[in-house]
Amino acid sequence: MDFGDLHDQAWECRDGADQAEAYYNQPLRAKNRELLDENLALKRLLRENGISWQNPSAKALRRRASTRLRSLGSSATPAPQRPLPHLPVEVHLKILYFALTSDHPIINPLCKSKPEHLTTQERTRPNQIAIHFLATCRAYHEEGARILWTNNHFLFTTPLAVKDFAEVPAQFRREIKDVTLRVVAKYYDDEDRTHRLPTTYHPDFKKPHKLRIHMRPKERTMARRGFRAYAWMQLIDFLEALLPPHQESPPTRRESKAVRRLSIDQLTPRARLFPNLERLRMDFVDFGEDILSFPPGQLHDLACHQLGRSLNELVLTGLPGDEPGFRVSTELAGLIKDEGLLIDHAPLMASQKQGIRHLPCDDDKCHYSSRVVRAMDSDHMRGHHHHDDHHHHHHDDDDTIDFPTAPPEMGEPPEHNAFSCRTIWKRRPVKLDDPTEREWELYDRISGLPWDDVEEEATMLDDIDSDGEGMECDNCGKTHPGAILPQDMMDLYDDM
Structure with missing residues (x-):
């Protein structure tokens, strides 16, 4: 077809x-091919001028140097050298x-x-x-x-x-x-x-x-x-x-013997x-x-x-x-x-016969999305929810493995009524070609999406009582809208 x-x-x-x-x-x-071609060309040039391409002896080199000096003559005076500016x-x-x-x-x-x-x-x-x-x-x-x-x-x-x-x-x-x-x-x-x-x-x-x-x-x-x-x-x-x-520099014989005597725990990973x-x-x-x-x-x-x-x-x-x-x-x-x-x-971009073609990018037409990855697995949220390792799908048998966390953003984010246990501030780039220019964006820790996109959905997931107050947060112990979901709801998010 x-x-x-x-x-x-x-x-x-x-x-x-x-x-x-x-x-x-x-x-x-x-x-290597270029060097081989260059060597062949130099050997051909030496043979054409009756010069052997074998390594000359020290006596032959001194004789050639003395002949070259006599040909220059003793009356030749070097050109005056001007000092370069400092x-x-x-x-x-x-x-x-x-x-x-x-x-x-x-x-x-x-x-x-x-x-x-x-x-x-x-x-x-x-x-x-x-x-x-x-x-x-x-x-x-x-x-x-x-x-x-x-x-x-x-x-x-x-x-x-x-x-x-x-x-x-x-x-x-x-x-x-x-x-x-x-x-x-x-x-x-x-x-x-x-x-x-x-x-x-x-x-x-x-x-x-x-x-x-x-x-x-x-x-x-x-x-x-x-x-x-x-x-x-x-x-x-x-x-x-x-x-x-x-490895760029192979170890010496003495270093290799020392490496063999080291245990696996003492070796440095590449x-x-x-x-x-x-x-x-x-x-x-x-x-x-x-x-x-x-x-x-x-x-x-x-x-x-x-x-x-x-x-x-x-x-x-x-x-x-x-x-x-x-x-x-x-x-x-x-x-x-x-x-x-x-x-x-x-x-x-898209390819064409002459090469790569740049495609116009308009924010109203082009799809652009950003999200925070695994914000619920960080140390900030492990106080009440990190009860076993089933949230970390890549844990090994060694419990000493420490997964790194992205460093916190520099500067002060704008004020917002959302609580930090459910949200996280990140500075996302305004333009892809200029990562230095950034703006603050508030994200949801559970879904990872921007808070503005999930605020209505998060409100629907919360248990709202007759007084309009939110449920008690499992992380901070306070009652506020957008509280952390209970553990069974987090398990549901992990399975999705």
């Missing part, structure tokens, strides 16, 4: 041709700061970017930083590298670009707090068919949007054929790239690629409704266990509104700490 009627779903897979291309273009392997160290640092800080995100800093993953503005944008400052001297290289890796925002469009970022020294990666991942779904087909995104993908679509399809030949094997997609598996590859990389990452933004491109199947089970293991509860804020844009999209949003919420903020936004 043709996908033009939106009745056929793509089969999730990793394309073999793309994997072979990524393996061949791996930066270290490409650099600048204070603070001025040098300011120059480096402005020269190595970009106003826009740096895309795939250690590998090449494909045009199909970039917008028109990103492809035509001139150089934003003066990277050649790092090659001037050792002092500029040390100070400039610190400024480059800690004062810029980075955007990754492929999992390989994230893995290559492990070459950056760990002391610089520890300072990175905010990262953006652009997950562009890739579709493959072995038949000449047209596949489209529905008009429900974005309010700006007046008609179905034609998908970018990568054609593949039919193989006479038992391999899966037809319409295929690299979408959820690509998300899994992105998350795997965020796992702890290989740090993740971004050990102190606080905010992560994921832009999903071409993830249409009723196109993709449910994500594989590896997503839950990565998001909720290996990388679980490590972020203060997670921004998701472009997730489909169907059941697979809701499942992915629920699984990715495992990345957030208790009382962390999850922001879900409508699609902001």
Whole structure:
């Protein structure tokens, strides 16, 4: 059945041709090929001039140096050197700061970017930083590298670009707090068919949007054929790239013997690629409704266990509104700490033949929602409700596990008549592209939604007596509207 009627779903897979291309273009392997070609060219140049490319002896080097000095002549006088102007160290640092800080995100800093993953503005944008400052001297290289890796925002469009970022020294990666991942779904087909995104993908679509399809030949094997997609598996590859990389400096023989003598409790766990990452933004491109199947089970293991509860804020844009999209949003919420903020936004991009196209975003048309994750599991609410571990679905046998909580917001929130045991204040960003500009928002701890959206529903759930007073709160012991629900109602929320 043709996908033009939106009745056929793509089969999730990793394309073999793309994997072979990524393996061949791996930066270290490409650099080795360039060095090999350069060595061959230099050897050819030496042979053409009758010079041996073997390592010369010290006597031959001294003879060549003396011949070179005699050829220069004794009458040659060096040109007068003028002293360079002296600048204070603070001025040098300011120059480096402005020269190595970009106003826009740096895309795939250690590998090449494909045009199909970039917008028109990103492809035509001139150089934003003066990277050649790092090659001037050792002092500029040390100070400039610190400024480059800690004062810029980075955007990754492929999992390989994230893995290559492990070459950056760990002391610089520890300072990175905010990262953006652009997950562009890739579709493959072995038949000449047209596949489209529905008009429900974005309010700006007046008609179905034609998908970018990568054609593949039919193989006479038992391999899966037809319409295929690299979408959820690509998300899994992105998350795997965020796992702890290989140890940069292997221990010496003496250190390795000392490590073998240590017990398991004394060993230090390896740090993740971004050990102190606080905010992560994921832009999903071409993830249409009723196109993709449910994500594989590896997503839950990565998001909720290996990388679980490590972020203060997670921004998701472009997730489909169907059941697979809701499942992915629920699984990715495992990345957030208790009382962390999850922001879900409508699609902001769509792919086309020339690359990525920006979609207009209007607050009246685009769907925008935010909620607080696991606000009832925090230490603030454990006084009366934390009687067993069935609220924590990821508890291990070790009772010493301490789940981190998002740090409290800085500043004083506006006054509100709601009680703090039922509500929580968070500062959500006003614009996604500018996370520094924020405004206060009041959220419900039970549902996690903004208080304005659940105030009427919360009033219906409360037991209102004839005098119009609320029931007694199980947490603070006071009687007020919007009190904490009893334990059996909390169990019902946990089961939903």
